[in-house]
Amino acid sequence: MSGDRRRVAVSLAVVALGLGALAAVGLPAFYESFLYLIFSWIALATSWAILSGYAGYFSFGHGAFFGAGMYTTATLTSGFGVPFLWTLPAAGAVAAALAAGIGAVVFRVKRLRGELFGLLTLAITFVLATIVLNTRIDGGPGVYLSAVPMPRLLASPTGTLYLLGLVLAAATVSAAYAIAHSRLGRGLYAIHDDEDVAEVEGVPTLRYKLVAFTISAGIAGVAGGIHAMYVSYVTVGETFAITVPLYVVLMSVLGGARHWLGPAVGAVIIASSLYAFTGGQHAVLGRAVVALALILVILFLPEGVVPTVLRHWRSRARQPETAVAVRDLAAAVFAPSSVPAEPLVCYDVWKAFGGIQALRGVSLSVAPGEIVGLVGPNGSGKTTLINVISGHDEADRGRVALGSTSLTGRPAHEIAGRGVSRTYQIPRPFGHFTARENVALAATFGAARCSPGEARHEAQGWLEFTGLGSRATALPHELNLHERKFLELARALAARPRVILLDEVLSGLNPAEITSAIGLIRQIHARGVAILFVEHLIRAVLELSHRVVVLNEGEVIASGVPNEVMRDDRVVEVYLGKAHVVA
Amino acid sequence: MPSATLLGQSVVSGLLAGGLYGLLALGLSLSWGLLRLVNLTHFALALLGAYLTYQLGHVLHVPPWLAAAAIVPAFFALGVALHAVFAYFRVAEFASLLVTFGLAVILESMIQWFWTADYRRYETAYATASIRVGPLFVPTLELLACLTAAVLAFATWAWLRWSYVGKALRASAEDPAMAAAFGVNHRAQAFLLSGVSAAYAGIAGVYIALIATLAPSQIWAWLGVVFAVVIIGGLANPIGALLAGFLIGVSESLTMAVVTPAWAPLVSFSILIVILVVRPGRV
Numbered sequence: 001m002s003g004d005r006r007r008v009a010v011s012l013a014v015v016a017l018g019l020g021a022l023a024a025v026g027l028p029a030f031y032e033s034f035l036y037l038i039f040s041w042i043a044l045a046t047s048w049a050i051l052s053g054y055a056g057y058f059s060f061g062h063g064a065f066f067g068a069g070m071y072t073t074a075t076l077t078s079g080f081g082v083p084f085l086w087t088l089p090a091a092g093a094v095a096a097a098l099a100a101g102i103g104a105v106v107f108r109v110k111r112l113r114g115e116l117f118g119l120l121t122l123a124i125t126f127v128l129a130t131i132v133l134n135t136r137i138d139g140g141p142g143v144y145l146s147a148v149p150m151p152r153l154l155a156s157p158t159g160t161l162y163l164l165g166l167v168l169a170a171a172t173v174s175a176a177y178a179i180a181h182s183r184l185g186r187g188l189y190a191i192h193d194d195e196d197v198a199e200v201e202g203v204p205t206l207r208y209k210l211v212a213f214t215i216s217a218g219i220a221g222v223a224g225g226i227h228a229m230y231v232s233y234v235t236v237g238e239t240f241a242i243t244v245p246l247y248v249v250l251m252s253v254l255g256g257a258r259h260w261l262g263p264a265v266g267a268v269i270i271a272s273s274l275y276a277f278t279g280g281q282h283a284v285l286g287r288a289v290v291a292l293a294l295i296l297v298i299l300f301l302p303e304g305v306v307p308t309v310l311r312h313w314r315s316r317a318r319q320p321e322t323a324v325a326v327r328d329l330a331a332a333v334f335a336p337s338s339v340p341a342e343p344l345v346c347y348d349v350w351k352a353f354g355g356i357q358a359l360r361g362v363s364l365s366v367a368p369g370e371i372v373g374l375v376g377p378n379g380s381g382k383t384t385l386i387n388v389i390s391g392h393d394e395a396d397r398g399r400v401a402l403g404s405t406s407l408t409g410r411p412a413h414e415i416a417g418r419g420v421s422r423t424y425q426i427p428r429p430f431g432h433f434t435a436r437e438n439v440a441l442a443a444t445f446g447a448a449r450c451s452p453g454e455a456r457h458e459a460q461g462w463l464e465f466t467g468l469g470s471r472a473t474a475l476p477h478e479l480n481l482h483e484r485k486f487l488e489l490a491r492a493l494a495a496r497p498r499v500i501l502l503d504e505v506l507s508g509l510n511p512a513e514i515t516s517a518i519g520l521i522r523q524i525h526a527r528g529v530a531i532l533f534v535e536h537l538i539r540a541v542l543e544l545s546h547r548v549v550v551l552n553e554g555e556v557i558a559s560g561v562p563n564e565v566m567r568d569d570r571v572v573e574v575y576l577g578k579a580h581v582v583a
Numbered sequence: 584m585p586s587a588t589l590l591g592q593s594v595v596s597g598l599l600a601g602g603l604y605g606l607l608a609l610g611l612s613l614s615w616g617l618l619r620l621v622n623l624t625h626f627a628l629a630l631l632g633a634y635l636t637y638q639l640g641h642v643l644h645v646p647p648w649l650a651a652a653a654i655v656p657a658f659f660a661l662g663v664a665l666h667a668v669f670a671y672f673r674v675a676e677f678a679s680l681l682v683t684f685g686l687a688v689i690l691e692s693m694i695q696w697f698w699t700a701d702y703r704r705y706e707t708a709y710a711t712a713s714i715r716v717g718p719l720f721v722p723t724l725e726l727l728a729c730l731t732a733a734v735l736a737f738a739t740w741a742w743l744r745w746s747y748v749g750k751a752l753r754a755s756a757e758d759p760a761m762a763a764a765f766g767v768n769h770r771a772q773a774f775l776l777s778g779v780s781a782a783y784a785g786i787a788g789v790y791i792a793l794i795a796t797l798a799p800s801q802i803w804a805w806l807g808v809v810f811a812v813v814i815i816g817g818l819a820n821p822i823g824a825l826l827a828g829f830l831i832g833v834s835e836s837l838t839m840a841v842v843t844p845a846w847a848p849l850v851s852f853s854i855l856i857v858i859l860v861v862r863p864g865r866v
Contacts, residue, residue, distance in 0.1 A: 058677065109860055114677055115621060119810055120859050123852040126807050130849040140845075242803050246684065253681060284692045291688035298681050299672045 016170040032158040039165030045251035045263035047219035051212040053257030056192035061121025063244035065095040065217035069224025095221025129240035142235035193430035202416035202445030256304025341368030342403020349398035360554040373545035419447040419498035427484040429476035436472040446495020502533035593840035601832020602729025605825035608812040610780035616819025623683040627690035632788020662781025695799040728790040736825040811855035
C-alpha cells in the first residue's frame with residue numbers, strides 16, 4: 001500500500017516538474033495557452049469529483065463557484081488594485097464560503113436525492129448570475145482586467161498563467177489522491193453507496209459532505225481567479241454559461257468520476273478534442289463529436305475510462321492478491337474497557353409514521369453482557385425500536401441512553417462511535433466495496449477507530465471469525481445470502497461495540513447455517529458484548545436469551561425469563577390466537 | 584409603481600408565456616415522473632419542431648396547421664425510437680440526464696449546421712393579430728398556444744386518471760416489479776408515453792416557431808425555467824405543470840414590469856429553491 005503511494009507521489013512529482021521545466025525553457029505562447037486550458041480543466045474536473053464523483057452528489061453548480069472566483073479576482077484587481085496573486089486565495093475563500101453556506105442548507109434537506117441536488121445547484125448558478133449582473137459587481141457591461149499588471153513569475157504572461165495552471169492542477173490531483181486514500185475518502189465512497197448505512201456505521205455524513213463540497217468549490221474558485229486573468233474581460237454571459245458545469249461532468253464521467261485520476265484523464269481527452277475543432281463550422285462539429293462520445297461512454301463504459309482500463313489491466317496481470325496479515329482477535333477487547341460497562345436503556349419511547357403508531361411507550365434495558373431477545377409478531381415495532389436506538393429514526397418522545405449518556409437526538413454516527421452497532425435484516429453492504437472494505441469501514445468509523453491501515457488487518461480478522469476469510473476480495477453481489485448475513489455480522493463486530501443490535505440475522509438461513517450462527521453469537525457474547533436481538537425463530541430465542549421482551553402493536557406485553565414468557569397467556573394469544581390459550 | 588393597465592397587461596402576458604412553459608413542461612414531467620427519465624432531448628425536439636415549421640412555412644409555404652399535422656406523428660415516432668434506445672441499454676434515471684444532454688447537444692449542432700446560428704423569424708399574417716379586451720391586448724397566437732396547453736394538460740390528466748393505460752403507467756412508476764406481477768406490460772406503455780411526450784414537444788415547437796425568434800442556443804434558454812416549472816408542478820402532474828407555468832410566467836412578467844427585466848430569473852429560481860428546500864418530497 002505505502003509502496004503504491006510512493007510510486008504515485010513520485011510519478012506525479014516527475015510529471016509536474018517536467019512540465020514546469022518545459023515552461024522555464026520557454027514554449028511557444030500558443031502551446032502555453034493550450035496547455036494552460038488543459039490544466040484549468042483538469043483542476044475543475046478533478047475538484048468537482050471530490051464531492052460529486054466520490055460521494056455521488058452530482059453538482060451542476062460548479063460554474064457558480066468558478067464564476068464566484070472569477071468575479072472575486074476581477075473585482076479585487078480592477079476595483080481595489082489588489083495584486084493579482086493575492087486575490088487568488090480570496091477567490092478560493094469566497095467560493096468555499098458560498099459552498100459551505102449552500103451545503104449547510106441543502107444537505108439538511110431530508111431525502112435529498114441526486115437529481116434534486118443537481119437541479120438545486122444549477123438553479124443557484126442562475127441566481128448568482130442574476131445577482132452579479134444586476135449589482136455593482138458587474139452591472140452589465142462586464143469587467144476589464146487588461147490594465148491589471150501580470151506578475152512576472154516567468155518571462156511571458158502566458159508562461160506565468162501556464163505555471164499557475166500547472167501548480168493548481170498538480171495540487172488538485174494530489175489532493176484528490178490524498179482524499180481518496182484517507183478516512184474522508186472512505187466515508188465519501190460509503191455515502192455514495194448507501195448514505196443511511198454509512199451514517200449508522202459511524203460516518204459523520206453531513207460534515208463529510210460539507211467538507212468535500214467546500215474543498216471542491218474552493219479549488220474551482222481559485223481556478224476561476226486565474227481564468228479571470230487569462231480572459232482579461234469577464235462577462236456574466238460567458239462566466240456562468242452552461243459550459244463549465246456540463247464539461248466538468250462530461251470529463252469526470254468519461255474518465256471515471258470515482259477514481260482520483262479519472263477526471264484528469266477525461267479533461268485531457270475532451271479539452272484537446274475541443275481544441276482540435278475550434279473555429280467556425282468545426283466548432284459545431286466538435287461539440288457534436290464530444291456529445292456523441294459522452295453518449296457512447298455512458299452506454300458502454302458507465303464506470304469511465306480509467307477504472308475500466310485498470311480492471312482490464314489488473315485481470316491481465318493477475319497479480320496474486322497480497323496476503324493481508326490477520327490480526328489475532330482471540331484476545332480482542334470490545335469497547336473501550338476504560339469506560340465502565342453500562343446498560344442500554346430505552347425509556348417510554350414513542351414513534352409514529354404518519355397515522356401509524358409504531359411504538360407506544362416502550363421501555364426496556366439491556367445490561368452489560370446480557371443477551372435480550374426481542375420478539376413479537378410482524379409489525380409489532382421491533383425493527384422500528386432498533387432504528388430508534390441506532391439513531392436511524394428519531395423518537396417522537398422518550399429517551400434512549402447508554403448508561404449516563406443520553407443517545408436521544410444524537411446523530412447516528414455519534415451513537416455508533418459510542419459503541420452501539422447493528423445489522424440489517426436485509427443485508428445492506430456497500431455495493432462498490434469488497435467484503436473486506438465493508439468491514440474495514442466499520443472498523444475505521446465505529447467505536448474501534450482504527451486508522452485505515454490497521455482497519456484492513458482488523459477487518460480480515462473479523463472475516464476469518466465469521467468464516468468469510470476466503471471471500472475478502474469478493475464484491476457483495478458475488479456473495480450468497482448466508483455470506484451476506486455474516487458480512488453484516490462481521491461489519492457490526494468490527495466496530496467493537498459494547499451493545500450490538502441484531503435484526504433477524506437468522507432469517508432465511510438453513511438449519512445448519514442457523515446452528516453455526518447461534519454458535520457465533522455465543523462467541524460474540526463471550527467477549528463481553530451485550531446483545532439485543534430481534535428474532536422470529538423461537539428455538540434460537542430460547543437457546544440464547546437471558547431475558548425475552550415481547551412487543552405487540554408497539555407495546556411491551558411481557559418480559560422475563562424465556563420459558564416463563566413463552567407460557568404467558570397474552571404472548572400465546574398474540575402469536576397463536578385466543579383459542580390456544582390454556583384456560 | 585406602474586399603472587393598473589401596465590400591471591394587467593403584464594399579468595396577461597405572464598399567463599400567456601406561462602402557458603408555453605406549461606406546454607413544454609408537460610412532456611418532460613410525464614417522462615420524468617412515470618418513466619424516471621430526465622429527458623433533456625425534449626427541449627431540443629421542441630426547437631427542432633420549431634425549425635421544421637419554419638422551414639416548411641417560410642421556404643416551402645406550407646401552412647402551420649399542415650406542418651403540425653406532419654410534425655406531430657413524426658415526432659411521436661421519434662419519441663418511440665428514442666425510447667427503444669433507452670430501453671435497450673436500460674438507461675437509469677441519472678444516466679438518462681447525461682445521455683439526453685448529449686443528444687440535445689448533437690441536435691443543437693445539427694440545427695446550427697443546417698440553419699446556421701443566425702436568428703430566424705417566421706413571418707406570418709397572423710403573427711401580429713390580437714384581441715382587445717378592455718384596455719388589454721391579447722395576442723391571438725399566444726392565446727391559442729395557452730389554450731392548447733390547457734386542453735392538453737386536462738386531457739393528459741384525464742387519460743392518466745381514468746384510462747387503463749394511465750393507471751398502469753402510474754402503477755409501474757410506483758413499483759415496477761409489483762405492477763408487472765399484476766400483468767402490466769410496462770414496456771409497451773413506456774413506448775406509448777415517450778411517443779406522446781415527444782409529440783407534445785412537436786406541438787410546442789410549432790407554436791414556438793410562430794411566436795418566437797429562433798436561434799439554436801435557445802435549447803438552453805428554456806432549460807432552467809421549464810425545470811423549475813416541472814418541479815413546482817409536481818412530477819407526472821399535468822395540471823400542476825400548467826399551473827406552475829402560469830405561476831412562473833406571471834411572477835416573471837410582474838418582476839419585469841415592477842423592477843427590471845434583468846431580475847426576472849431570480850424570481851423563478853428563488854421559488855424553485857424555496858420549494859425544493861421546504862418540500863423535497865415533490866420530486
